Amino acid sequence: MTRFSRLVGVDLPLVQAPMAGVQASALAIAVCQAGGLGSLPCAMLTADQIRAEVAAIRAATSRPFNLNFFAHTPPAPDALRMAVWHSALLPYYRELGLDPAAIPSGPGRAPFTPEAADLLEELRPPVVSFHFGLPAADLLARVRATGARILASATTIEEALWLQARGVDAVIAQGIEAGGHRGIFLAHDLSTQSGTMALVSQLVDALQVPVIAAGGIADARTLRAALSLGAAAAQVGTAYMLCPEATTSSVHRAAIRSARSQHTVLTRLFSGGPARGIVNRLIRELGPMSALAPPFPLAASALAPLRSLAESLGRDDFSPLWCGQNPSGCAELPAAELTRALVAAL
Amino acid sequence: MTRFSRLVGVDLPLVQAPMAGVQASALAIAVCQAGGLGSLPCAMLTADQIRAEVAAIRAATSRPFNLNFFAHTPPAPDALRMAVWHSALLPYYRELGLDPAAIPSGPGRAPFTPEAADLLEELRPPVVSFHFGLPAADLLARVRATGARILASATTIEEALWLQARGVDAVIAQGIEAGGHRGIFLAHDLSTQSGTMALVSQLVDALQVPVIAAGGIADARTLRAALSLGAAAAQVGTAYMLCPEATTSSVHRAAIRSARSQHTVLTRLFSGGPARGIVNRLIRELGPMSALAPPFPLAASALAPLRSLAESLGRDDFSPLWCGQNPSGCAELPAAELTRALVAAL
Numbered sequence: 001m002t003r004f005s006r007l008v009g010v011d012l013p014l015v016q017a018p019m020a021g022v023q024a025s026a027l028a029i030a031v032c033q034a035g036g037l038g039s040l041p042c043a044m045l046t047a048d049q050i051r052a053e054v055a056a057i058r059a060a061t062s063r064p065f066n067l068n069f070f071a072h073t074p075p076a077p078d079a080l081r082m083a084v085w086h087s088a089l090l091p092y093y094r095e096l097g098l099d100p101a102a103i104p105s106g107p108g109r110a111p112f113t114p115e116a117a118d119l120l121e122e123l124r125p126p127v128v129s130f131h132f133g134l135p136a137a138d139l140l141a142r143v144r145a146t147g148a149r150i151l152a153s154a155t156t157i158e159e160a161l162w163l164q165a166r167g168v169d170a171v172i173a174q175g176i177e178a179g180g181h182r183g184i185f186l187a188h189d190l191s192t193q194s195g196t197m198a199l200v201s202q203l204v205d206a207l208q209v210p211v212i213a214a215g216g217i218a219d220a221r222t223l224r225a226a227l228s229l230g231a232a233a234a235q236v237g238t239a240y241m242l243c244p245e246a247t248t249s250s251v252h253r254a255a256i257r258s259a260r261s262q263h264t265v266l267t268r269l270f271s272g273g274p275a276r277g278i279v280n281r282l283i284r285e286l287g288p289m290s291a292l293a294p295p296f297p298l299a300a301s302a303l304a305p306l307r308s309l310a311e312s313l314g315r316d317d318f319s320p321l322w323c324g325q326n327p328s329g330c331a332e333l334p335a336a337e338l339t340r341a342l343v344a345a346l
Numbered sequence: 347m348t349r350f351s352r353l354v355g356v357d358l359p360l361v362q363a364p365m366a367g368v369q370a371s372a373l374a375i376a377v378c379q380a381g382g383l384g385s386l387p388c389a390m391l392t393a394d395q396i397r398a399e400v401a402a403i404r405a406a407t408s409r410p411f412n413l414n415f416f417a418h419t420p421p422a423p424d425a426l427r428m429a430v431w432h433s434a435l436l437p438y439y440r441e442l443g444l445d446p447a448a449i450p451s452g453p454g455r456a457p458f459t460p461e462a463a464d465l466l467e468e469l470r471p472p473v474v475s476f477h478f479g480l481p482a483a484d485l486l487a488r489v490r491a492t493g494a495r496i497l498a499s500a501t502t503i504e505e506a507l508w509l510q511a512r513g514v515d516a517v518i519a520q521g522i523e524a525g526g527h528r529g530i531f532l533a534h535d536l537s538t539q540s541g542t543m544a545l546v547s548q549l550v551d552a553l554q555v556p557v558i559a560a561g562g563i564a565d566a567r568t569l570r571a572a573l574s575l576g577a578a579a580a581q582v583g584t585a586y587m588l589c590p591e592a593t594t595s596s597v598h599r600a601a602i603r604s605a606r607s608q609h610t611v612l613t614r615l616f617s618g619g620p621a622r623g624i625v626n627r628l629i630r631e632l633g634p635m636s637a638l639a640p641p642f643p644l645a646a647s648a649l650a651p652l653r654s655l656a657e658s659l660g661r662d663d664f665s666p667l668w669c670g671q672n673p674s675g676c677a678e679l680p681a682a683e684l685t686r687a688l689v690a691a692l
Contacts, residue, residue, distance in 0.1 A: 157608060176522060177541035191611040191634070195523035195541030197571065198562035198672035205674060216544035221576055225543065228571035262503060265537040288537070326544035328551060 003210050004233040007169060008127050008149050009064045011035035012343050013227060015151075015172075015212055016335070017237030018068030018129065019180060020044045020109075022252065022322070025053040025060075026245040030335035032063040035343075037127065037233075039066040043109045047119050054123050064126035066151070069112045072132040072185070072273075075295040082302075088292040089302055092282075092318065096309050104304060109271065109297035117142040127151065132273075132296075133159075133185035134166055151212065153183030156192050160203045160211075172235055173203045175215030179238045179324035181275040182266065190266060190274060190289075197229070204230035218329025220345035227346070236342060238322075239329035243338060251316035255280070261327040270303060270320035272296035281317035349556050350579040353515060354473050354495050355410045357381035358689050359573060361497075361518075361558055362681070363583030364414030364475065365526060365668070366390045366455075368598065371399040371406075372591040376681035378409040381689075383473065383579075385412040389455045393465050400469050410472035412497070415458045418478040418531070418619075421641040428648075434638040435648055438628075438664065442655050450650060455617065455643035463488040473497065478619075478642075479505075479531035480512055497558065499529030502538050506549045506557075518581055519549045521561030525584045525670035527621040528612065536612060536620060536635075543575070550576035564675025566691035573692070582688060584668075585675035589684060597662035601626070607673040616649060616666035618642035624667035 004013045016031040020041035028038030040057065042050050050067070057065050086103050093100045110116075112135040120128060120143055129151040134140050143150060144167065153172040154160035160171045174183050175196025182193060194202075196215035203211045210232035217226050218239040226234040241248045241256055248256070255261060255278045266274045267288035273296030274289070282303075286292060293299040306318040331338055350359045362377040366387035374384030386403065388396050396413070403411050432449050439446045456462075458481040466474060466489055475497040480486050489496060490513065499518040500506035506517045520529050521542025528539060540548075542561035549557045556578035563572050564585040572580040587594045587602055594602070601607060601624045612620045613634035619642030620635070628649075632638060639645040652664040677684055 175541055175543065177544040192609060194671045195521055195562050196543040197521065197541065197568060198523040198564075198670070201562065201565070201568050201571075201672055202674050204567075216541050216547065218544075219547070221550075221574065222543060222547050225547075225571040225574035228567065228574045230567055263538060324544070325540045326547055328548050 002232065004170070004212070007210060007232070008037055010037045012339070013233035013346070014223070014339065014342060015039065015066065015233055015235040016240060017214065017235045018066065019237050019241070019322070021320070022241060022248045023246045025056040027240060027243060027335055028065055029057055029060040030243070030245045031339055032057070032061045032065050034336040034339035036339050037064060037066050039068050039129065041068045043068070043070040047115065050119060051123065054125065066127040066129050067120070067123070067125040068129045068131065069116060070109050070132050071112050071130040071135050072109070072296060074111050075298060078294060081294040082298065085292055085294050085299060086302055088286065089306065092306050096306060098305050098309060102305070104301045106301045109300065112139060114139065120146050120148065124148070129172065131181065131183045134163065134168070140166065153214070154203065155182055155184045155199070156187055156194070157202055157206050159184070159186050160207055162186060164207050164209050168209060170210040170212055170232065171203060171207055172212045172214050173200045173231070175199045175213070177216030177325035178214050179264070179276045180322040181271065181273055184274065200226065200229045200231050216324060216326040218324070218326040220342055222326065223342050224345045238324040238327055239331070239338060239342070240335055241323070242330045242332045243335040244332070245335045249311060249319065251311050251314065251319055252321050255316055255321045256323055256327055256330055261323050264323050264325055268293050268299070270300060272299040275320065275322060276324060278321035278323050280319065280321055348578065350516070350558070353556060353578070354383055356383045358685070359579035359692070360569070360685065360688060361385060361412065361579055361581040362586060363560065363581045364412065365583050365587070367666070368587060368594045368668070369592045371402040373586060373589060373681055374411055375403055375406040376589070376591045377685055378403070378407045378411050380682040380685035382685050383410060383412050385414050385475065387414045389414070389416040393461065396465060397469065400471065412473040412475050413466070413469070413471040414475045414477065415462060416455050416478050417458050417476040417481050418455070418642060420457050421644060424640060427640040428644065431638055431640050431645060432648055434632065435652065438652050442652060444651050444655060448651070450647045452647045455646065458485060460485065466492050466494065470494070475518065477527065477529045480509065480514070486512065499560070500549065501528055501530045501545070502533055502540070503548055503552050505530070505532050506553055508532060510553050510555050514555065516556040516558055516578065517549060517553055518558045518560050519546045519577070521545045521559070523562030523671040524560050525610070525622045526668040527617065527619055530620065546572065546575045546577050562670060562672040564670070564672040566688055568672065569688050570691045584670040584673055585677070585684060585688070586681055587669070588676045588678045589681040590678070591681045595657060595665065597657050597660065597665055598667050601662055601667045602669055602673055602676055607669050610669050610671055614639050614645070616646060618645035621666065621668060622670060624669045626665065626667055627663035
């Protein structure tokens with residue numbers, strides 16, 4: 001039994017990274033059945049969708065699983081910044097023949113609300129993980145009271161100590177290599193973001209709680225290296241994106257399989273928050289960190305119609321092609337098989 | 347005998363990173379004597395200084411050592427860009443009471459010239475390493491003909507394959523965590539720069555020649571992790587900077603010892619090329635990647651008088667405070683002792 005096994009009750013020191021938009025319960029189930037900690041990303045699901053996915057997980061396995069939520073504070077509405085963003089996208093709406101009067105402007109990603117705490121009290125998942133900090137203290141106390149183990153992402157030593165001080169059971173050290181959204185929540189300056197090697201090593205020294213290494217871990221060798229750094233487990237995302245159980249779109253799969261996956265960037269275009277993905281047309285034309293996009297998560301909604309239409313034409317021009325800096329572990333294998341390969345060298 | 351031991355003839359899978367400006371032969375000697383590969387940075391030394399340092403190394407140890415050179419192509423002179431840079435520094439010259447008419451404008455860092463090849467034919471060092479690519483083919487052939495093992499830095503898979511195709515004996519995989527100058531030479535876009543975990547792992551897969559991991563490796567645990575990734579050895583720089591054998595300035599030592607070393611950035615202010623260092627006044631006021639600085643290595647000379655005077659007043663405002671993203675291994679210990687600690691977990 002490793003420290004991580006004792007903490008969350010799984011056999012392997014492996015967390016399948018929650019990846020909103022590219023997976024639901026099927027991937028989580030496969031990883032749970034193989035002995036890892038499967039995760040369900042909840043930030044883009046309604047309460048009823050979460051209920052249905054959790055029911056599917058529980059129907060398929062009795063092993064522990066993780067529900068992931070975003071803990072951001074939604075920004076104040078800002079009509080000017082939304083107008084700037086919409087006008088930046090206007091030429092694309094015109095090019096694709098979409099009606100600019102119908103640009104949607106919903107929030108894009110749900111924060112952690114009292115209703116989410118109600119849901120967790122109802123569902124009682126074994127593990128809950130948070131990205132972008134933690135919910136307000138009263139909500140966090142309610143999650144804690146359900147008995148769930150609580151994990152949360154840190155991108156700096158300061159964030160990790162902040163999380164530990166608030167009672168998380170383990171800290172996910174998200175190195176700069178990681179695909180998808182940076183969990184950054186105390187700092188704003190991306191120059192504070194550290195490589196996995198440096199971050200994990202320093203968090204292991206700085207924390208009493210276990211550290212879960214994330215970023216660039218994609219095969220047996222990198223997983224073993226992460227454990228050598230003193231991590232209790234590793235969180236693996238990108239490697240699972242080509243698995244049949246993932247819901248990764250066909251344009252996204254094609255981009256990952258191509259040489260283009262060698263060049264990922266941090267971009268705020270797709271949500272407003274910095275996230276790592278493969279360079280595509282929107283990034284090339286607006287610049288990855290363009291100030292035109294409104295704050296997280298407000299950028300997402302206006303892109304949805306562009307993305308949807310372009311993808312139907314086989315084009316990834318407006319799609320977030322999330323991918324980490326080590327796509328070498330991506331394989332079109334069942335997730336259980338990939339999981340076994342990841343732990344083969346332990 | 348490890349693959350690296352066979353290649354360069356040292357006992358330990360450890361290269362002491364050449365660090366121009368903060369060390370000379372004393373640090374290299376101590377690491378060689380402890381069984382690692384000590385390195386002498388030559389890019390800021392004259393031929394006679396290199397001769398003297400090599401003589402000192404050979405007088406102290408019969409073990410293999412490494413001479414490091416920069417292989418950049420000097421930029422064409424550009425009076426306008428130099429004038430822009432000088433005018434950006436003018437307020438600082440005035441503030442410190444220095445004569446702006448006397449701003450020096452030498453090249454700052456020597457490229458690898460035919461005279462350098464002459465010198466290597468004379469000195470016949472066991473190992474030569476290059477940063478910023480490789481010298482022209484004819485010069486490289488002359489270095490090769492001396493019998494030296496040749497190492498060179500890569501920051502991307504593309505650069506690593508380019509180096510291997512030109513016959514280097516090993517590739518130093520410089521992850522984003524590394525302190526000092528990025529070895530980047532084919533790409534220009536810093537978003538191509540990858541964390542050590544992801545870069546080393548992918549270079550080990552892509553190359554036939556051995557890979558030396560660099561960036562974030564600062565103690566026994568990170569060294570062991572680097573070898574777990576399949577690296578034949580690790581290159582360690584920052585950890586040695588507080589050793590008594592290093593010539594690190596007192597303001598630089600103080601910055602490394604302070605909490606400020608937790609925040610390093612890539613900056614082009616000190617030479618024109620991107621390099622990782624601790625944030626100081628110049629970086630805060632001009633911005634780390636300011637376009638005001640001319641191309642590498644032309645930015646350096648004009649800063650020298652500012653730096654020199656400020657340091658004499660105990661201020662690091664204009665000093666390049668090179669430091670990697672993992673300063674946790676820095677210790678005021680003799681370099682031999684630090685070397686033994688680095689390999690303690692192997």
